[in-house]
Amino acid sequence: MKPLAQYAAIIVGLVLLGTTPLYADNYILRTAATVAMYGALATSWNFIGGFTGYPSFSTAAFFGLGAYVGTICQRNGIPMGVAWTIATVSVAAFAALLGGIILRLRGHYFAIGSIAIVELCRLIVSSWSDLTGGGDGLNVPLIHASPDAVTRLFLFVMLGILAASLVVTIIVDRSRLGFGLRCIHQNEDAAAMVGINTTAYKIAAYTLSAVFCATVGAAYASWTGYIDPTDSFQIVMTVKVAVMAILGGAGTVVGPALGAAAFVLLEEVFWANFIDWNRAILGVVIVLLIFFLPGGLLSLRARLRRASGGAA
Amino acid sequence: QDADTIKIGAPLALTGGLADEGKKQDIVWKMWVEKVNDAGGLQVGDKKMKVELIEYDYQSEGQRAAQLAEKLITDDKVQFLFAPFGSGHTKIVAGVGERYQVPTIACVASSESVFDQSFSHLFGTLSPNGGMTTAMVKFFKQKFPDTKTIAVLGRDDVFPKSMAEGIAKAAEDGGLKVVYKELYPVGTMDHAAALSSIKAAKPDWIYVTGYTQDLILARKQMQDLGVTAPIVTMVTGPSYKEFTEGLGPLANGVTSSSWWHYATSYKGQGVWPTTADFYSDFKAKTGGDPDYVHGSCAAAGEVIADALKRAGTLDKAKVRDAIAATDIQTFYGPIKFGPNGMNLVRELPIIQVQDEAIKVLAPADIKNADMIAMPK
C-alpha cells in the first residue's frame, strides 16, 4: 500500500470507531473499544512477529503483567493515569530484559519460549498471593461516573493506544530500525554480516511489541474492575492476536489492525447467532482464510488488481 | 410489546471450562420462566407481565462476560441480570450491573470477597461459606472425638481457595492441628506428590477442595496411593451428581457440605411451593437430581418475582430497594439479604455419600442418615 493510502485508511478507521458515540449504544461502543484494543495488541505483535518474523506468543504475558502492575498501583492509591504509565514502563523494561534472554532462540524454539513466558507469568502471579491475591484475583477501584461516560472514556483510551501504536509503526516502518528488522526477517546471518546489531534490533522490536500491550492491559483492568490470573494470562488470547495480524497481513502497517477488526466483528456475529457452534465456525473461517488468503486481507487488493488486470 | 415483558439477562458459560455449570443455570432458569409464563406472568402492580430470559454464551472468558453483560443492558434493555457461575466471573458481571444500576442476582458466588466492594445492586442467594466450615468442624468432632489433625489441599481459585483457608482456620479455632495445607494451581492433573505428603502426615481428616474433575482425580489417586483417613471431605464434590457418577463406589464415605439439598423440606412462596415440588418437576424435566446450583438459581427467580410484587412497578430504584428488603421463605429455604447483599447465614446441610447416594447428616431437622467412617 502506498503511504498516503495507509494514512487515509488509518484515519478513516479511527474516525469510524471514534464517532460511534454519536449514533450507537454502549454495546456498540464497547465492541468498538474491543476492536481498538485488539487492534493495538495486533499492531504491537507486528513489530516482532510481522517485521522481524519472530513467531512471538508473549502478548498475553505483557497484557496480563500490565493489568497486574496497573491494578496493584491503583490499589495503592496511585492515580489511574499514573498507574497505567508505570505499568507501561515497567513491562517494557521487563520485556527488554527478557528479550535479551529468549531472543537467542529462533524459529520454533522461540515460539515455545515465548508461549512458556505466558504460562510462567500466570503461575507466578497465581502463587504470589501476598501481592497479587493469587487465584482470588484483585478488585480494581471502579470509576465513579455514569456508564455512558465510562464506556466513552475507555473507547477513547483504547483508540488512543491504537493510534499511538500505529504512529510508532509508521515511524519504525520508515526508519533504519524497520529496515534492519526486515533484513533480520529475511536472513538473520546475512543481516549481522552487513553490520546490523541483530540482538539490539530484536530486543527493540520485542520491547515495542510489549509496550502497548502493557498499556492496554492496565487500561483493561481499570475498565472491568476485576482481574484474575486465568483471565489475564490466556494462551487463547496470545494465539488469537497473532492470528488477527496474519489475517490482516503480517508485516504491513495497517494489516494487523484491520485483521483485528475483522476478527472481532466476525466473532461478534457468530457469538450472537450460533451459540453452540461459534467456536467451530470461527475455526472454519480461520482454516478457509489460511487456504485461500494466506497473505492476509491486504493481499486481497493485490489479487483483485491482478485479476482485473488479467481480464483486461 | 416490550413494555409488557420483564427482561432478565444472563451471560452464561455454555462452552469452555465452566460449560457444565453454565448449563445447569440455563436449565433451571428456563424451567422457571416457563412455569411463570404458563401462570400468566409475574405480578407487577395490577397487571401480570410475561418474563423473557435472554442468554448469551460467554465461553468461560471473563472479558466476554463483561462485554455481554453490557450488551444485555444496553442492547437488550434487560431489567435484571443473573450472574454466571463462580465468584470471579460474578465479580466481573456485577461490576457492569453496578455501573448501570441494574440489579444483579448472583446464585453461585459464595465468597465474601465478591460482596465486600459495597456494590448496591448485587445480591447473592448463597449464604457465606463461613457457614460451611465452623459447623462442620463442630459436627465432626462431636461424631468422631478422636479427630485431632487435618490435612487441607485446595485449588487455587476463588471459591475453593477460600474454603480451604476457611476450614484451616475453623479447624485451628476448633482445636485441631493442621498438619498439611497447600494449594494446587488450576490445571493440575496429578496430585500424587501432594497426596504422598499427606499420607506421610497421617491426618485424621483430609479436606480437599476443587472442581468436580479435580476431586474425582484426587479421590482416585488417594485410593491408588493408599491415602486414607477416617474422615474425607471434598468440597463441593458430592453436591454434584457428576462426582458420584464419576467415582461410583469410590465416592462412598466422602463427606461434604452444601448450601442446599433436595432432601430438605422447605416451604414457601413462588412457583414451587415446596422442595418436593421442585424436585419432582426437575426430575420430570431432566431425569436427574437437582443440586444446590439448580436450587439457588431457581430461588434467584423467586427473589425477582417477590420484589416486583412488592414494588408494584418496574422503576429501577424502587425495584432495587424492594430486592434489598427481601425476606421470604422458598423451597430453597429462607432468603434475606444482609447489608452486603448476601443471603444471611443459616445452618447448611452436611452430606455424605452412602451406597452411592447422597445422605444428609445435619442439621438435625433434615437429617436422613447417620455419619459413617470412611470405608478402608
Next chain:
Amino acid sequence: MADPMLSLEGVTAGYGQIQVLWGMDLVVHPGEVVALVGSNGAGKSTLLRTISGLLRPNAGTISFEGAEIGGAKPDAVLKAGIAHVPEGRRLFRGLTVRDNLMLGAYLRADREAIARDLETVFDLFPILRERQRQDATTLSGGEQQMCAVGRGIMSRPRLLMIDELSLGLSPRMVEHLGEALAALNKAGQTILLVEQDVMTAFDLSHRAYIIENGRVARGGASAELARDPTVSEAYLSI
C-alpha cells in the same frame, strides 16, 4: 549404433511462468558417458530434474528404453532405471552413511542383492566403508560427493545422472572421483553428467552437449569439442 537408451525430443519445461527449457533434443546410448556443459542458469539442472520427474515437461517426449517417461513421478522414473544425484549432494542429515546408501535402495526389495551392491559401493569408495556409521553430513565435501554417487548406484540404475560432480571439490578430489566414474563405466554403467569445469567434463566423457539458454547449442564427441577453437574460446579461457 544401438538404439538410444534415453532420448529427448522437443522437451520444454520451467518453473511456473518461467520457461527454462526450450525444445531440448538429446540422446544417450547404452554404455556411454555423456556430459552436459554450459553457463550458469542455462538449464542443465532443470533438464535433469525434468528427466527424473521432479518437474513435469510442458511439451516434448522423454523416452527411456523405448518407454515414455515424460511426466512420470520420481518414484516411477527411478523404478524405470534412472537415478539422479542432485546438485549439492543433499545427503540426509541425521542418518549414517550406511543409512543414506540404504535409502538409495528404498524401492528395491531384493535384500541379498542390496547387500552385495553395498559392498560394491564400499569397494569403489573404501573411505565410505570406514565411515559407514558416521552421520553423513559430517563427512568432508569430497566424501559427501562419493556418498551421494554411491547412493545413486544403490538403486541399480541403468542410467546414472550426476549434477555438478566437481562443485567445491579440491582438484585432487576431482581426480579421484573421475577415476571412480571411469571404473564404473568400464563395468558397463551408462552415465549422464553435468559438469561446470569443461576441461574435466571433456576428460571424463565420450560425448558432450553444450547447453545455452535452455537449448542444445552444440553436441559431439568430447575430444573433438575440446579441440574446437570456438568452444575453447567461449568455455576454456583462463
Next chain:
Amino acid sequence: MSREPILRLEGVSKTFGGLKALTDVSFSLDEGEVVGLIGPNGAGKTTLVNVVTGNLRRSSGRVLFESEDVGTQKPYEAARRGLARTFQIVQPFPAMTVLENVTAGALFGGGADSLADARDKARESLEFVGLAGFADRPAANLALAARKRLELAKSLAMNPKVLMLDEVNAGLNSSEIDGALNLIRQIADRGVTVLIIEHLMKVVLSLSKRLLVLHHGQLIADGPSAEIVADERVVEAYLGQKFAARLKEMHHG
C-alpha cells in the same frame, strides 16, 4: 616492513568438541594485498573466515585487526569495522529487491547517514558490479552468477578494508569467472585487502601472488604462488599429481 599489517592472526585455534578445525594458525595480511587461501575440503578455510568475522569464537589465539584485538567481536561489529565477507552459500535477503539488499550493506555496514544516502551508495555499487539493470528485481529471482555479484556489491557498499571471498567463483563458468576476476581486481585496485578462498586454481593463481595453504586445520605453507604450487606437500595434500602436471604444462606452454 614499514607498516603494521592490517589483519594478523596469532596462534589461532578452533575446536568443535573433539575436532580440531584450526590449529595454531598464524599469518598476516598487508594493506592492499590479494592473497589466496587454498586447502582440501574440510581443511578449515570457512572456519577461519568465521573466526575472523566473529561468526565463531576462536578457542585460543589472537585476531588483530589494525593492531586491535578483535577476537571477541560480534559479526556486526566486524562488518562496521570494515571486515566484510561473502558466504560460501550466497545469503541474500531473498524477498527484497537487489537495490534494497545493497542498501542494507551501505546503511548498516557502510555507515551511511540516511536511507537516501545509503540508496545512492548502493546504486553506485550496483553500477560498479554491473547489476544496475536489476536494481528493482527481487533478489530471489537472480541467477547464480548474478547472485554472486550481488553479494560482492553488498560487501562493497560496506566500504570494507578487508574483503574475504569464500568461493565466490564456484559454480560459475569460464566467461563468468573472467567477469568476476575483473571485478575483484578492480576492488583490489581501490586498496581493499582481499582474501580469496577458491578451489579453482586458475582464479587463485591469476589474482594472487601469495598463497596460504591449510591442511587439517594447520597452515602448511605461506609464500609466493609459484613456489607454493610446486611444493610437494601441497601437491600431495591438495592438487593431486595429475593436476599439478597439467599446471606445470600450462606454465611452460
Next chain:
Amino acid sequence: MAIYLQTIANGLMLGALYACLAVGFSLVWGVLNVINMLHGSFIILGGYLTYFAWHYYGIHPIVMLPVVALLMFALGFVLQRGAINRVVSAPVLTTLTLTFGLDMILYNLMTYWFTATPRRITLDLGAANLGPVVLPVDRLLGTGLALLLTFLLYAVMRGSNIGRAIVAVRMDRTAAELMGIRTDRIYAITFGIGTLMAGAAGVVFALVFPITTNVSGTWLGKAFVVCVVGGLGSVPGALVGGLVLGLVESFAGFWFGPQNAITAGFVLMLVLLLTRPTGLMGVKGYE
C-alpha cells in the same frame, strides 16, 4: 526414605505418561515442521472413544487400544491429506494457525457431543506394594503401555524402511523424492502416526485420568515442555524429556508444594531452551 522412594515412583510413572503424550507431537513437529495444536484434542478424543466403548459396550480399554490407534491413524492421515498438506511448506505461524483453527472445530464438536462433564473409567484395579512404595496398578499398566508404545515407535523409526524414509523426508524433501519416496504419502503417514500416538495416549490416560475436553490445553502444554526438554523429533528424547519432567514435577510438588510443581517444569524448560535448545538428547535426527 520411603517418601522419597514414593516420590521417585510417582515421578517415573507420571513421566512415562508424559513421554507417551509427547512422542507423537514431537514426531509431527520434527518431521512436518508443524506445531500441531490439535494434539491435545486428539488425546481427549482417544480417551472418549475408549470411555464410550467401555461404558456402553463394556469393552476393556486395552482391547480398545489397537482399535483407537487404527481409527486415529485414519483420521490423521485423512486430515493431513485434506487440509494440512496444503500448507505443509508454509512458515511456522501459518501451519500453527491452521491447526489452531482445526482444533477450534474439533473442540467444539467434542464439547457439543460429549459435553464438558468429566467421565471416568472406573476399573479401579487397586494398588501393588513394593516395599514401602505404593504402585497403583492402573498407573503401572499405563506406564507399561506408554513405554511399550514409545518403544514400538522407536523400533519403527529406527529399523524400518518407513522410518528411514520419514527421516529422509524431514531432512530434504526433494532428495527424498529422488530416492523414490512418495513424500506426500510419508507426510500423511507421519501425521497419521502422530495422531495414532495421541489416540493411544488417550487410551492410556483414560485408565488414569478423568476425561474431559477442557484439559486438552493442559496436555498440549505438557507436550510442548516434554519436547523441549527432551529434544525435538526424537523418540528417545521424548522419553527422557517425559521422565525428567515427571520427576521434576514430583519432587517440586513434594518440596515446594503442589502450587510450584508446574512452575518448576516450565522453569526447567526455559533453562534448557536457553542452554541447550536441542534438548537433553541433543538430537540430530532420529536414533
